[in-house]
Each structure stands twice: as structure tokens, then as C-alpha cells.
Amino acid sequence: MDQQTQNGAEFELDLGWMEKQGEWGTHAEPSKNGLTLADIQVGSYAETPEESRNLSGRPRGAVPRPGSMPIGNYTVRTKSEIWLENASFLYEEALQRQWSSATDIPWDTIEPLPDDVEQAQCQMATFLTEVEFVAGDVPSRWVSKTSPDFYEARNVLMAQVMDESRHMDVFRKRALVNGGGLMRATGATAGFVGGIDLARDFTEMSSRLHLSGEGAVLTIFRMGELMAYNDAEKAIYRLCAQDEARHVAFGVMHMRYMAANAPERREEIESYLDEAEAGMLTDAANPAGQLNQTSESLSIMLGGGRKYFDEGFRKLVSIRKRQLQEYQKRVTSAGFGDRFKNGRSRLGHMMANVAN
Amino acid sequence: MATAKDADRVRPALTLTKEELEVEVPEPRLNWMNQWREWGVRVRPGKKGLTLGSLNVGLYGEIPMNWPDRSRNPRGAIGVTGTPPVAIQIKDKVDLWAPCAADLYEEAIQRRWAPATDVDWKAIHPLPEDIERAICQVCTEICQYAIIDVEVITSWQHQMAYGYHEVKQFLATTSLDATRRHEAFRKRALVNGGGLGYEGPCQVSRLLLESSSGWTETVTGLILIRALFTQVMIRYLNRFAYNGVERKIYECVTQDFARLITYGVEHIKYALAHAPDKQGSILTTLAIGFRMFNRDLRDPVLREALAIVFGGGIAGARNEGMLVFYEMLDEYVQELLDACQYLRLPVTIEQLPRVFQKDQRHSADS
Ligand SMILES: [Fe+2]
Ligand SMILES: [Fe+2]
Numbered sequence: 001m002d003q004q005t006q007n008g009a010e011f012e013l014d015l016g017w018m019e020k021q022g023e024w025g026t027h028a029e030p031s032k033n034g035l036t037l038a039d040i041q042v043g044s045y046a047e048t049p050e051e052s053r054n055l056s057g058r059p060r061g062a063v064p065r066p067g068s069m070p071i072g073n074y075t076v077r078t079k080s081e082i083w084l085e086n087a088s089f090l091y092e093e094a095l096q097r098q099w100s101s102a103t104d105i106p107w108d109t110i111e112p113l114p115d116d117v118e119q120a121q122c123q124m125a126t127f128l129t130e131v132e133f134v135a136g137d138v139p140s141r142w143v144s145k146t147s148p149d150f151y152e153a154r155n156v157l158m159a160q161v162m163d164e165s166r167h168m169d170v171f172r173k174r175a176l177v178n179g180g181g182l183m184r185a186t187g188a189t190a191g192f193v194g195g196i197d198l199a200r201d202f203t204e205m206s207s208r209l210h211l212s213g214e215g216a217v218l219t220i221f222r223m224g225e226l227m228a229y230n231d232a233e234k235a236i237y238r239l240c241a242q243d244e245a246r247h248v249a250f251g252v253m254h255m256r257y258m259a260a261n262a263p264e265r266r267e268e269i270e271s272y273l274d275e276a277e278a279g280m281l282t283d284a285a286n287p288a289g290q291l292n293q294t295s296e297s298l299s300i301m302l303g304g305g306r307k308y309f310d311e312g313f314r315k316l317v318s319i320r321k322r323q324l325q326e327y328q329k330r331v332t333s334a335g336f337g338d339r340f341k342n343g344r345s346r347l348g349h350m351m352a353n354v355a356n
Numbered sequence: 357m358a359t360a361k362d363a364d365r366v367r368p369a370l371t372l373t374k375e376e377l378e379v380e381v382p383e384p385r386l387n388w389m390n391q392w393r394e395w396g397v398r399v400r401p402g403k404k405g406l407t408l409g410s411l412n413v414g415l416y417g418e419i420p421m422n423w424p425d426r427s428r429n430p431r432g433a434i435g436v437t438g439t440p441p442v443a444i445q446i447k448d449k450v451d452l453w454a455p456c457a458a459d460l461y462e463e464a465i466q467r468r469w470a471p472a473t474d475v476d477w478k479a480i481h482p483l484p485e486d487i488e489r490a491i492c493q494v495c496t497e498i499c500q501y502a503i504i505d506v507e508v509i510t511s512w513q514h515q516m517a518y519g520y521h522e523v524k525q526f527l528a529t530t531s532l533d534a535t536r537r538h539e540a541f542r543k544r545a546l547v548n549g550g551g552l553g554y555e556g557p558c559q560v561s562r563l564l565l566e567s568s569s570g571w572t573e574t575v576t577g578l579i580l581i582r583a584l585f586t587q588v589m590i591r592y593l594n595r596f597a598y599n600g601v602e603r604k605i606y607e608c609v610t611q612d613f614a615r616l617i618t619y620g621v622e623h624i625k626y627a628l629a630h631a632p633d634k635q636g637s638i639l640t641t642l643a644i645g646f647r648m649f650n651r652d653l654r655d656p657v658l659r660e661a662l663a664i665v666f667g668g669g670i671a672g673a674r675n676e677g678m679l680v681f682y683e684m685l686d687e688y689v690q691e692l693l694d695a696c697q698y699l700r701l702p703v704t705i706e707q708l709p710r711v712f713q714k715d716q717r718h719s720a721d722s
Binding site: 010011012013014015017018020021022023024025026027028030033034035036037040042045056057058059061062063064065068069071072073092095096098100101102103105107108116119122123126129130131133134136137138140141143144148151154155158159161162164165166168169172173175176177178179180181182183184185186187189190191192197223226292293296297299302306309310313314315317318319321355 | 370372373376377379380381382384385386387388389390391392393394395396397398399400401404405406407408411413416427428429430432433434435436438439440441442443461462465466468470471472473475477478486489492493496499500503504506507508510511513514518521524525528529531532535536538539542543545546547548549550551552553554555556557558561562565566656657660661663670673674675678
């Protein structure tokens with residue numbers, strides 16, 4: 001404590017810290033979208049270390065304090081393990097596009113539906129409530145393990161956690177708003193080996209969650225108009241698709257960075273993709289997959305009722321194809337397109353079996 | 357009533373290929389139909405729209421004291437059994453619940469903001485160098501607090517049982533709030549000719565990150581020490597703000613903190629009401645926390661930086677600025693004691709390290 005007498009004498013100041021500040025003279029300039037994360041990448045503040053030695057939660061660019069303790073529980077300390085080039089953009093976009101499931105969905109437009117359609121909607125809502133849980137909790141856990149030197153990537157994941165929380169509640173709301181209720185859970189996201197929860201490596205987790213899991217869900221949300229019966233449902237799928245597109249973009253961009261900057265890990269990533277492809281149609285986490293609980297409810301939604309199941313199922317098959325095509329595009333964009341030419345990918349085989 | 361066919365008409369067609377039109381369709385099993393625990397629920401939107409809390413009707417509103425299920429079965433659904441569990445550790449309501457969580461969640465969403473566009477960054481103007489350096493130092497330390505807040509909250513969220521989704525969802529808003537706090541203060545540090553400062557001391561942060569054995573204890577440190585102090589500090593910074601940019605940030609951050617503090621205090625209250633024996637570990641955490649906080653406060657950096665901001669420069673910091681700093685500390689202590697009184701925690705000012713006691717302060721640490 002500084003020495004100050006009780007009689008009003010001045011406090012002594014040390015002020016030594018004024019000599020220990022980071023790069024000085026920084027004038028970040030706002031751009032047309034305000035002052036974005038991209039705009040504050042100025043001078044040394046734009047530099048991200050390849051290996052982070054920051055173990056104390058220090059903001060990147062601040063001057064390290066010699067006595068600080070390694071209190072951060074960071075297992076992700078290598079840039080290529082988590083980095084992506086457009087994190088700043090994805091984060092700012094996420095903040096601009098936050099929405100409210102309480103007030104941005106025209107709930108009043110929902111009117112009673114035939115029982116079979118309502119049941120199908122509620123079954124799908126139950127399933128989605130369940131998978132949104134995993135999509136929020138797992139990235140959240142990874143943020144706590146990532147060095148703040150990679151804060152741009154952390155920020156995008158944090159925005160995802162918020163998005164998923166809202167998805168979770170919008171589907172719960174849908175299930176309880178129209179004379180239905182929640183139905184039977186699927187267990188799609190349990191702690192299976194090869195599941196999203198158990199991945200020991202961030203890229204492994206991201207390939208399962210962002211690229212294959214959310215990729216498949218994004219295709220479905222984009223087809224939301226086909227399975228919506230009112231403006232409320234249309235709004236739900238449209239807004240969720242917007243969010244999911246960012247989550248999938250994170251996965252694609254991260255994998256692209258990894259491919260370009262850590263070629264020694266290429267083969268490992270190819271095996272994650274092998275695994276992802278193997279589960280794409282059989283995995284219960286794909287609502288258009290082979291689990292009858294979800295595929296049948298989707299077929300009823302797509303067809304327009306139990307009576308039109310066949311029509312709905314055929315649409316579902318077409319959607320499965322789209323899922324595979326979109327997956328191929330994403331993997332190619334991430335820099336792993338060779339697998340579709342060199343025979344490694346099973347996608348061709350799967351394409352032939354989408355109707356099973 | 358809208359019929360399925362009516363609805364079908366407004367849906368765009370998906371043009372199927374000839375091959376797809378000829379797909380052989382398997383007979384549906386439909387064994388998932390008519391499977392529910394409660395059907396016929398029709399929650400209608402109210403004044404604030406269709407809120408999370410309003411869904412708690414009938415069986416869906418039954419929130420048991422214990423949720424032993426370590427899967428992701430949504431509350432009120434028919435759960436699956438026999439699947440490998442996920443890493444859930446907090447299964448008792450008393451360990452995380454606050455009755456206000458669902459309302460705070462919706463409020464967080466309604467009051468969302470974006471530092472990039474909700475702050476008029478162009479309105480900033482150059483400040484004398486000592487003041488700019490002080491503000492940048494304060495920003496650096498608030499950034500570091502926010503980074504730690506994110507890590508603390510995200511390291512717990514996934515460990516909480518799904519039956520208490522309202523709390524998990526609210527916590528997702530608080531870690532995004534903390535993310536935004538880091539962002540906003542980093543932007544402020546880099547916008548006006550300054551830069552980031554010197555890393556802050558880490559003892560309270562250490563307590564928050566390392567108290568991994570109980571969420572209630574973590575909340576005790578996170579709310580009653582870190583958040584309440586930061587909230588009071590931001591209130592003072594707002595009072596002494598140099599421009600509209602800073603004022604806007606302080607106002608938005610204050611709202612965010614208010615929700616976090618409300619959750620924290622109400623959770624501790626709930627925990628004490630339903631498990632009075634928790635009082636011991638809460639008090640011990642507070643006692644340890646204050647020792648840690650005392651160690652952090654021995655470091656002159658934050659104190660001097662704040663005094664410069666409050667005193668209008670280095671000269672003013674030596675008297676007026678430092679006096680305001682201690683006034684701020686006293687205000688924090690008063691709010692802490694008020695919170696303890698509300699929680700019926702027997703904490704008195706005499707139990708706190710001397711730096712927190714107005715009368716004892718200047719004989720402290722000699
Ligand atoms: Fe989602
Ligand atoms: Fe997602």
C-alpha cells in the first residue's frame with residue numbers, strides 16, 4: 001500500500017507500469033461496418049504467435065508480467081490447431097445477426113395442424129433440442145481450453161454457443177406451442193467413441209461437429225420452406241440456417257488453414273473425414289439419416305402428412321443427396337478435394353445408396 | 357384448421373429426378389408416434405413474446421431437485437436409456453439453480469449489443485498522454501478479467517445436467533457478454549493513439565479458475581468478488597468518462613454485469629435456502645478470495661491507473677484521484693456487505709483484510 005498519512009499529504013505513485021506498456025500510438029480506424037475486429041488488427045496487435053506461451057489469460061499484445069502464474073488450462077496453444085482466416089468477420093457477423101426466439105418468430109401464425117404433421121414436427125423438434133445441446137456445450141468446453149492469444153477463434157466459438165442455446169430454445173418452444181409436446185429423445189449425441197464429445201483434438205471435434213454434423217443439419221434447415229407449415233416455422237428454419245452457415249464456415253475455414261499450415265497432419269485429417277463419411281447416413285445425428293424416428297418424421301413433414309409419406313420419403317432421398325453434394329463442396333473448399341478423385345472417399349458409394 | 361394439403365400448396369416444390377421419383381419407399385414403422393409424456397400443450401406468446409420461462413407448464417415445468425440422467429434427454433421428453441453418458445458432474449438443482457435464470461436469458465437476448473456498431477467510435481478524441489495511458493491500462497485489466505470470466509464459465513457449462521437447461525442457456529449469454537466485454541475494451545485501447553498495457557496480477561483469477569470442485573463456490577468468487585468489484589469500478593469510470601465512446605461501453609457493460617450478478621446472488625440464495633450446510637464452504641471461499649484480492653490490490657498498477665483517470669491526470673491522481681479510488685473501494689465493500697446481508701451470510705467488515713476497512717486502511721501493509 002502506498003504511504004499516505006492521515007493529514008492530507010499526497011499519495012506517492014510508483015508509475016513504473018507506464019514504461020511497461022505494449023506498442024503505443026495505435027489508431028484503429030472504424031470501417032463501414034463500425035469498428036470491427038478486423039479494424040483493430042493494427043501493428044503488433046495483429047500478430048498471432050504460432051505457439052502461445054500465454055498461460056495467464058493475458059490479452060494478446062499486453063506486456064507479460066514476470067511473476068504471473070500459469071493459471072490458464074490451455075491445451076490448445078498451437079495456432080494451426082484452432083485458427084481460421086476469417087474469424088473476425090464471422091464473429092462480427094454473428095453479433096449483427098443475433099435474433100430472439102421470443103420476439104422474432106411470428107408465433108401467432110401457427111395454427112393447429114393435422115395430428116400426424118404435428119407429431120412429426122414435435123418429434124423433429126425433440127431431436128433438434130437434443131442435438132443443439134451438444135453443439136453448444138462442446139465448443140464451450142473447447143473455448144476454456146484455448147489460449148486467449150487466439151481470441152478471434154474463441155470469439156466465433158462463443159457466438160456459436162449462444163446461437164446453439166437459442167436453437168435449443170426455439171425448438172423447445174416449437175414443440176410446446178401448438179397442442180403437442182416433446183416426444184422421444186434419440187440418444188444421438190451420447191458419449192460414443194467417434195462422437196463429438198470425446199474428440200481429444202480440436203480439429204477432430206470440428207470435423208465431426210462443424211463439417212459433417214452441422215453441415216447435414218444446415219442442408220435440412222435450408223430446405224425449411226419445404227417442411228414449414230406457417231410463417232413461424234419458416235422463420236425458425238431460415239434464422240437457424242443463417243446461424244448454422246457460420247458454424248459450418250468455421251469448420252471449413254479452420255480445416256483449410258490446417259491443410260495449408262500443418263501438412264504433416266493431412267493424413268490424420270483424411271481419417272477424420274473417412275470416419276465422418278462412414279457415419280453420414282447411418283449416424284443418428286443426421287436427421288435425414290437412417291434412424292426411422294427422424295427420417296419418418298421428416299418424410300411426413302416433407303410430404304404433407306402420413307398419407308403422402310411416399311412423396312415425402314422421395315424428397316428426403318433427394319435431400320440426402322444434397323447433403324452429400326454439399327459435404328463434397330465443403331471438403332473440396334477446405335483443401336481435401338483429392339479424396340473424391342483418388343478413390344479414398346466413399347461418397348460415390350453412398351450416393352448410390354441414399355434410398356436405403 | 358389448416359390442412360396438410362393447404363400447407364403443401366404454399367411450399368415450393370423440390371424437383372425430383374426421374375430416378376428419385378422411382379425410389380422404392382419402405383413401409384414406415386411409425387413406432388415413434390403417440391410417444392410422449394404430456395401432449396396437448398399450447399403455450400401462447402405473452403407481452404414479451406414466447407419466452408423460455410413461459411414453457412414451464414404442466415410436466416414441462418416440473419424441475420426436480422436431482423437430475424441423475426447423464427444423457428442429453430430434454431426435460432419432459434421420453435428419455436432414451438442405455439446410451440454411454442456424457443461428462444456431466446452437476447446433477448443437483450441446488451448446485452446451479454436460480455429461479456430467475458430463464459427471465460435473465462430472455463433479457464440478455466433483448467438487450468444484446470454489438471461494440472462494432474453500437475458505439476460511435478468516431479466520437480473519440482485525443483486525450484493527454486497520461487490519461488490515455490491510464491485508460492489503456494484499465495482496459496487491459498478489464499480485458500483480462502473478461503478473458504478469465506469466459507474461461508471460468510465455459511469450463512462449467514458442459515458439466516451441468518440438461519434437466520436444468522435454463523441455467524445452461526443463461527450461462528451461454530454470460531460468456532458471450534464476457535467475450536463482448538473483452539472485445540469492447542480491446543477496441544477502446546486500440547482506437548485512440550494508445551495500446552494495451554501491462555498484464556494485471558492473477559490471484560483472484562487463479563481462485564476462479566482453480567476452484568473447480570463446486571460451481572456455487574466458483575460463483576461466490578466470480579460474483580461477490582470479481583463481478584461486483586468490476587461493476588462498481590465501471591460505475592466510477594462512467595462517472596469520470598472522457599467521452600461518449602467510453603460512456604456507451606460502460607453503460608452496456610453495466611447492464612450485462614447486472615444480469616450476471618443477479619444470477620449469482622440468486623443462485624447463492626437458492627443454494628443456502630435448500631442446503632444450509634453450504635454456508636461453510638461459501639464463507640471459506642469468500643475468506644480465501646479476500647486474501648487473494650488483497651494480494652492483487654497490493655499491486656499499484658490498477659490503483660494508480662484508476663487514480664489518474666479519476667484525478668484527471670498524474671497530478672490529480674496524487675490526491676483527488678486516489679481518494680476517489682478509495683471511495684470506490686468503500687462503495688464496493690458496502691455493496692458486498694449488503695449482498696451478504698441479503699444472503700444472511702455472517703460477514704462483517706472487520707473480517708476483511710485491512711485495505712477494505714476504511715478506518716484501518718492506512719496502517720495496513722506497513
Ligand atoms: Fe444449431
Ligand atoms: Fe450450429
